[in-house]
Amino acid sequence: MDSESVPFVPALDEALGEAMELLRARAGSLMLLDEVSGELRIAVARGLPPEVIQRARVRAGDGIAGWVFLHSRPRLLHREERAPDSLSGGNRLDSAISAPLRVRRRTIGVLNISDPEGEDFGGAHVRMLLVFARQAAAAIENARLYHSLQRRMSELRAIYRTGQALTSSLNLGRVLRETLRRATHVLGARSGSIMLIDPEEHELRIAHAVGLSREIIQRTRVRVGESIAGAVAQSGVPIILAEGEVDERSLVARDREVPDAAMCVPLRVRGRAVGVLNISQRTAGGSFSGDELRFLASLADQSAVAIENARLYHRLQGEVSFANRELIHANHLLEHEKAKIQAVVDGMADGVIAINRAGRITFLNPTAEAMLGIPARDAVGGGLRRWPTGKALLAVIEEARGSDGMSVVKEIALPAASDERRVFSANVSPLRDERGRLGGCIAVLTDVTDLKEISDLKTELVSFVSHELRNPVTSILGFAEMLRSPDANIQPAMREEFCGIMVGECRRLLSLVNEVLDVSRMEAGRGLDLVLGPVDVPELLERAVGAQRTFTSRHELVLQVPEPLPIIMADGEKIHQVMTNILSNAIKYSPGGGTVVTSASARGGRVRVSVADQGLGIPPEMIGKLFQRYYRVETKAHTTIRGTGLGLFFVKGVVEAHGGSVWVESQHGKGSRFSFELPAAPGG
Numbered sequence: 001m002d003s004e005s006v007p008f009v010p011a012l013d014e015a016l017g018e019a020m021e022l023l024r025a026r027a028g029s030l031m032l033l034d035e036v037s038g039e040l041r042i043a044v045a046r047g048l049p050p051e052v053i054q055r056a057r058v059r060a061g062d063g064i065a066g067w068v069f070l071h072s073r074p075r076l077l078h079r080e081e082r083a084p085d086s087l088s089g090g091n092r093l094d095s096a097i098s099a100p101l102r103v104r105r106r107t108i109g110v111l112n113i114s115d116p117e118g119e120d121f122g123g124a125h126v127r128m129l130l131v132f133a134r135q136a137a138a139a140i141e142n143a144r145l146y147h148s149l150q151r152r153m154s155e156l157r158a159i160y161r162t163g164q165a166l167t168s169s170l171n172l173g174r175v176l177r178e179t180l181r182r183a184t185h186v187l188g189a190r191s192g193s194i195m196l197i198d199p200e201e202h203e204l205r206i207a208h209a210v211g212l213s214r215e216i217i218q219r220t221r222v223r224v225g226e227s228i229a230g231a232v233a234q235s236g237v238p239i240i241l242a243e244g245e246v247d248e249r250s251l252v253a254r255d256r257e258v259p260d261a262a263m264c265v266p267l268r269v270r271g272r273a274v275g276v277l278n279i280s281q282r283t284a285g286g287s288f289s290g291d292e293l294r295f296l297a298s299l300a301d302q303s304a305v306a307i308e309n310a311r312l313y314h315r316l317q318g319e320v321s322f323a324n325r326e327l328i329h330a331n332h333l334l335e336h337e338k339a340k341i342q343a344v345v346d347g348m349a350d351g352v353i354a355i356n357r358a359g360r361i362t363f364l365n366p367t368a369e370a371m372l373g374i375p376a377r378d379a380v381g382g383g384l385r386r387w388p389t390g391k392a393l394l395a396v397i398e399e400a401r402g403s404d405g406m407s408v409v410k411e412i413a414l415p416a417a418s419d420e421r422r423v424f425s426a427n428v429s430p431l432r433d434e435r436g437r438l439g440g441c442i443a444v445l446t447d448v449t450d451l452k453e454i455s456d457l458k459t460e461l462v463s464f465v466s467h468e469l470r471n472p473v474t475s476i477l478g479f480a481e482m483l484r485s486p487d488a489n490i491q492p493a494m495r496e497e498f499c500g501i502m503v504g505e506c507r508r509l510l511s512l513v514n515e516v517l518d519v520s521r522m523e524a525g526r527g528l529d530l531v532l533g534p535v536d537v538p539e540l541l542e543r544a545v546g547a548q549r550t551f552t553s554r555h556e557l558v559l560q561v562p563e564p565l566p567i568i569m570a571d572g573e574k575i576h577q578v579m580t581n582i583l584s585n586a587i588k589y590s591p592g593g594g595t596v597v598t599s600a601s602a603r604g605g606r607v608r609v610s611v612a613d614q615g616l617g618i619p620p621e622m623i624g625k626l627f628q629r630y631y632r633v634e635t636k637a638h639t640t641i642r643g644t645g646l647g648l649f650f651v652k653g654v655v656e657a658h659g660g661s662v663w664v665e666s667q668h669g670k671g672s673r674f675s676f677e678l679p680a681a682p683g684g
Contacts (some may be wrong), residue, residue, distance in 0.1 A: 011143065013044040015136050019113060020046060022132065023097075023125050026115040031058065031065055032101075032140070033108055037242040037287060040065055040110060047115065065110045068098040072107045074126050077114075095120040099129045101137040108137060142499070170313035176208035179277070179303040184210060187292055188283045194267070195222065195229055196275035196307070204229055204275065211281065224273075228264050233273045238265040238297055242287040261287045265297045267304035268526075274308055298520050320350065320427075324442050327354065327363075328431055351424075351445035355397055359383050362440070371424060371445050372414065389414045393426055393443060400428040400441055411448065423449045454630070472505035515577060519646050522653045523629065530571040530657060534681060537565045537600055537607055540572060544579035545598055554593035557583075561600045566680035568607055574654045575678075581647040582611045582674045590615030590671070602680065606660075610675040618666040626664060627652040651676070 012030055020028045027047030031040040040058040042048075060070045068075050077096040096114035100107050111133045113121075176194050184192050191211025195204040204222040206212070225234045232239055241262040262280035266273055277300045282288065326341050345352050351368030355361060361379045369376055372389040384390030384397070392412040400408040407429040413421050425446040433439045479498045482488055490498070518528055538561045545559045579598075586596045594614035601608050618626065618633055625631045630645040655662045655676045666672035 009044060012140070013046075015139070016044050016046060016111075019111065019129065019132050019136075023113050023121070023129060024117045025113040026117060028111075028113045029053070029056075030101075030136075031056070031069075031110045031112065033069070034242075034287060035289065040069055043109070064096070064098050065112060068100050068110050069107055072100045072102060074099045074130055076121060076123075076126055078120055097121050097126055097129050099126070099133040101133050101140065103137040103141040108140065111136065142503070170310050172307065172310035172314055173208070175303065175306045175310045179299065179307075180208055180210055183277065183279055183296060183299055187279055187288065187296065189279045190281040190283055192277070192279040193217075194275060194277055194307075195220075195233075196267075197224065197233060197273060204233060207275070228262075229276045229278060232264045232266050232276050236266045236268055236273060238263065238293055240264075240288055240290075240293050243282075243285065261285075263288050263293050263296055265293070265300045267300050267307060269304050269308045274304055274311075277303070294517075298517055301523075301526055302520065316350075320348075320352075320444050323348075323352070324429055324444075327442060351443075353393070353443040353445070354440060355384070355443065356440040359394075359397075368445060371422070371447065393445075396426045396428050397441055397443060400430050401438070403430065406430075422447060423452050472509050476502050476505050511577065515650055516646070518574075518653070519629070519650055522649070528571075528574070528654065528657045530574065532569050532571055534567045535570045535572045535575060537561075537568060537609070540576055541579065541598055541600060541609065544576055544583060547580065548583045548587060551584075552587050555587055555590060556595045558595060558597045559599075560597060563601065565600055565602050565607055568678050569681040570658050570678060571654075575658075578651050578654050578676070579609070579611075581651050585647060586611050586613035586615065586672075586674070589613070594671075605680050606677045607680055608675060608677045610673055612671065612673040614671040617668040617670050617672055618664070619668045620666075623664060623666060627662070 016028050016030050020026070025047075027045075029042050029045035029048060032043045033039075034041050037057075038059065040056075040060075042053050042056045045053050058066045058069075060066050064075050064077065075098045077098075095116055096112065098113075099111045101109040101111055111129065113129060116125075180192050180194055183189070189211075191209070193206050193209035193212060196207045197204055201221075202224050204224065206217045206220050209217050222230045224230050228239050228241075243261045261282050262278065264276055264278050267275040267277055277296065279288075279296060323341065323345055327345075345365045348365060348367060351371040352363070352365045353361060353368050353372075354363035360381055360383055362381075364372075364374065364376055364379060366376075368374075369379075372387065372393070374387050374390065379387070384394045392414060396408055396410045396412065399410070400406075407427060409425060409427045411423055412426050413423050425448050427444045427446070428441055429444075430438050430441045479502050483490065483495065483498060521528060541559055541561065545557050549557050583596065583598070590596065590613045592615075596614075597610075597612045599610050599612075622633050626633070627648050629649040631649075632645045652662050655678065658678050660676055660678040662674070662676040664672055664674050
């Protein structure tokens with residue numbers, strides 16, 4: 001245990017001191033469960049030798065502390081009894097008490113008090129320590145919830161910033177550096193590496209690393225299926241090594257011993273492994289947690305797509321460069337060679353335009369024709385200036401001509417046939433003749449409109465999510481400052497109410513963060529983690545509708561379940577979030593109020609749930625795009641209502657992951673009905 005894994009150590013130490021003062025004890029310790037190793041470790045201690053604190057690692061059931069943790073019952077040790085525990089070193093103690101730290105029927109640690117200044121501890125002391133332990137456990141859990149929220153917010157920011165950096169770059173080296181920099185920074189690690197699969201050799205090689213010597217980077221080769229990295233690449237299953245855990249395999253071949261703590265996650269694109277991401281050696285020591293492993297996996301999912309795009313772009317650049325070199329010598333090749341090159345260029349997804357020294361078009365491929373709206377039969381032999389779309393490209397060409405032979409890359413916006421504006425990356429390379437003199441040039445146009453739109457949509461998403469995070473954080477901060485104020489005279493009942501509000505706001509934030517992370521998993525093509533169990537549909541609908549009633553006074557929320565419904569096997573939390581998203585939309589997009597009816601029925605071994613409103617409705621031509629990620633209905637009335645464009649994308653992903661289906665029926669201006677069906681449980 002350290003200040004990194006337990007960020008509230010000063011508060012724990014103060015609590016331990018108060019307990020020792022209350023019971024007039026000379027020694028004590030507070031032990032918490034390390035969920036990765038499954039051991040109890042000392043978080044804070046007083047009056048114990050340093051060597052005892054350092055070596056104290058107790059498994060459930062071992063010694064006094066392990067017995068108390070396993071059975072969730074206190075233990076009183078009388079004077080002169082030998083303590084079979086690492087905390088005493090097998091020595092005799094005057095007297096000692098160990099009490100479990102329990103919160104919500106779960107034991108999270110043990111509070112130990114020993115060596116009273118006066119007579120032996122007795123039953124009254126045990127009862128006092130139990131009361132103190134319950135209060136301490138609740139405080140620890142609240143602090144952990146707050147720390148978990150802070151960590152999730154930090155992870156969300158890291159994923160967003162990494163996404164911004166990665167989507168704006170097709171440079172493989174930069175993508176690798178940015179991914180590893182974000183991972184080591186957020187996780188507080190000293191070393192890490194990204195290993196990519198060589199498809200020809202079927203082995204992993206280090207493409208970028210920090211904290212590793214140049215020699216190790218150069219000589220490391222790992223066959224797919226061998227070692228930890230190879231096993232992760234083959235299976236697609238992440239691996240985490242706790243502090244001190246020994247594994248016969250190593251993350252990479254190295255001369256020194258295996259790091260104390262390490263994680264390895266796969267880099268996968270469309271179900272295919274392209275490499276692995278390794279992180280090891282925490283700066284502050286200790287083990288990595290399951291939440292940190294999930295964050296690293298989410299970061300890897302996002303980075304894998306960018307890495308693959310950069311590799312493909314690099315490969316495409318090589319192909320375009322090859323085509324450019326071939327075009328320079330095209331006039332000296334036989335006609336059939338020219339035809340072969342023509343076929344290659346004509347089939348490219350990028351637009352290619354050749355301009356001679358006089359500024360006249362000598363060639364443009366079909367893709368360029370479509371991009372610029374310039375027919376080749378009318379354009380060849382003429383200048384770009386006569387075409388409205390050619391003027392923007394002409395400015396880049398003129399800049400390239402004055403660049404002393406250097407290529408120029410610029411983004412230009414051009415109107416398309418549908419009156420939309422498309423954004424292109426124009427790569428203009430000057431050409432030299434046989435004598436080396438600068439002559440014409442080649443322009444390669446790449447349509448980057450979708451990349452720009454995704455970047456803008458993600459910016460809008462983060463703005464909305466930040467707004468949604470700010471309100472509950474402000475509420476939590478306000479109540480926390482009020483509770484912390486020494487001048488506040490707060491009654492116990494009101495204090496309990498405040499704490500309940502703070503916990504509720506924390507759960508609301510965690511729900512939002514989890515939904516964004518689930519969407520990130522769906523975007524990367526990874527399946528959702530479903531916790532299936534029997535779900536009572538009427539009870540779930542009652543909770544969901546009841547929760548939404550607190551957010552509106554202008555709407556009448558009606559629940560209609562006219563018949564008994566079969567049980568479904570589902571992830572109750574995620575289905576509840578599905579209902580929350582649909583009901584929230586029904587309320588938001590009914591700004592004038594009205595009735596929102598939630599109904600449920602059973603038919604053909606399936607359970608159908610519908611939510612109907614009297615709101616704005618949806619234009620027919622937009623219904624087909626409604627469940628796409630980031631899509632929002634683009635009418636004047638709809639765009640004034642804030643949203644992420646992810647709610648219905650999440651709904652569709654969750655429902656289909658359960659083997660169900662979702663659809664919408666709507667009349668523009670009259671309202672909408674969203675429905676989904678899920679299979680009933682066998683015999684339900």
